[in-house]
Amino acid sequence: MDQSVRSDETGAATGSAAGRRGPAARPRVVLEGVGKEFPSSGGHGLTVLDDIDLVIEDREFLSIVGPSGCGKSTLLRLISGLMPPSRGRVLVDGAVVTGPPPDVGFMFQRDTLMPWATVAQNIGLGLELNGTPKGAHEARIAELLDLLGLAKFRDFLPAALSGGMRQRVALGRLLAYAPALYLMDEPFGALDAMTKMAMGRELLRIWSRYDKSVVFVTHDIEEAVGLSDRVVVMAAHPGRIVSEYVIDLPRPRDFRAVRLLPEFRALCETIWRDIGVE
Ligand SMILES: Nc1ncnc2c1ncn2[C@@H]1O[C@H](COP(=O)(O)OP(=O)(O)OP(=O)(O)O)[C@@H](O)[C@H]1O
Ligand SMILES: [Mg+2]
Numbered sequence: 001m002d003q004s005v006r007s008d009e010t011g012a013a014t015g016s017a018a019g020r021r022g023p024a025a026r027p028r029v030v031l032e033g034v035g036k037e038f039p040s041s042g043g044h045g046l047t048v049l050d051d052i053d054l055v056i057e058d059r060e061f062l063s064i065v066g067p068s069g070c071g072k073s074t075l076l077r078l079i080s081g082l083m084p085p086s087r088g089r090v091l092v093d094g095a096v097v098t099g100p101p102p103d104v105g106f107m108f109q110r111d112t113l114m115p116w117a118t119v120a121q122n123i124g125l126g127l128e129l130n131g132t133p134k135g136a137h138e139a140r141i142a143e144l145l146d147l148l149g150l151a152k153f154r155d156f157l158p159a160a161l162s163g164g165m166r167q168r169v170a171l172g173r174l175l176a177y178a179p180a181l182y183l184m185d186e187p188f189g190a191l192d193a194m195t196k197m198a199m200g201r202e203l204l205r206i207w208s209r210y211d212k213s214v215v216f217v218t219h220d221i222e223e224a225v226g227l228s229d230r231v232v233v234m235a236a237h238p239g240r241i242v243s244e245y246v247i248d249l250p251r252p253r254d255f256r257a258v259r260l261l262p263e264f265r266a267l268c269e270t271i272w273r274d275i276g277v278e
Helices: 072-079 119-129 134-147 163-177 193-210 221-227 262-277
Strands: 029-039 045-056 061-065 087-092 104-107 181-185 213-217 230-235 240-246
Touching (some): 045 072, 045 240, 061 221, 072 181, 104 163, 119 163, 193 221, 221 230, 230 262
Parallel strands (some): 061 213
Antiparallel strands (some): 029 045
């Protein structure tokens, strides 16, 4: 894991993903003709994803929206190497994915905290995984606990937390791990509006400052438009990409203030209509 690349701030905060990329940048993720089938009770395979072609650029913030069951989580699992595609190829950083690729962090839709470890220890796991020196753990954990509003709960076990609190711990662990590619499956789903706003701002800050790539799955179209360079819309049965929108709203972008722009409203309306007709 290359810390010098992670902390490179030269490509910071302004412009689209394309504008911030160097001329020879390689796509972060490529899906070519990807299909996924699961066995179904009738003996025939259930086609969950059909013929997905998608390129996610280096430093791009891409959101995926679509109805429940259209295959969003499955798509993230294929990128993260947790399961193989039935057809086609998935590449991360130019290499065909056959298992979890290096420097990729996954925040699952259902939190996967270590039940025996405290809030602080769960977050610290991200620092252990990325090789942060032990001496720096305490300060970074304290910073993240403050950010996530969890300072008072640092020694609690996950079983004693609410759903939204557990989601914040999982987010803290991912932010601590700080991979080059963030795969996030409805990471703000269980958060209240105020916390969601704070987390959105933090994610944008980290993304723009440290040149991360993010694939962000959400049901919330305003969240997708507010955060992203591009929003991909999926439909179900079989799961497929039906449209995509380049979000050319100014950067750096305030996750709340951007919602007041007429272009923001117009984009959200168009995407709503897209989902509505499917
Ligand atoms: N391991 C599995 N075995 C069999 N079927 C599966 C498996 N994982 C997912 N599916 C099926 O694939 C379809 C897509 O599931 P997936 O979880 O990817 O949808 P999603 O778009 O993430 O939905 P949601 O918005 O509700 O999270 C569903 O019909 C689901 O039942
Ligand atoms: Mg899902």
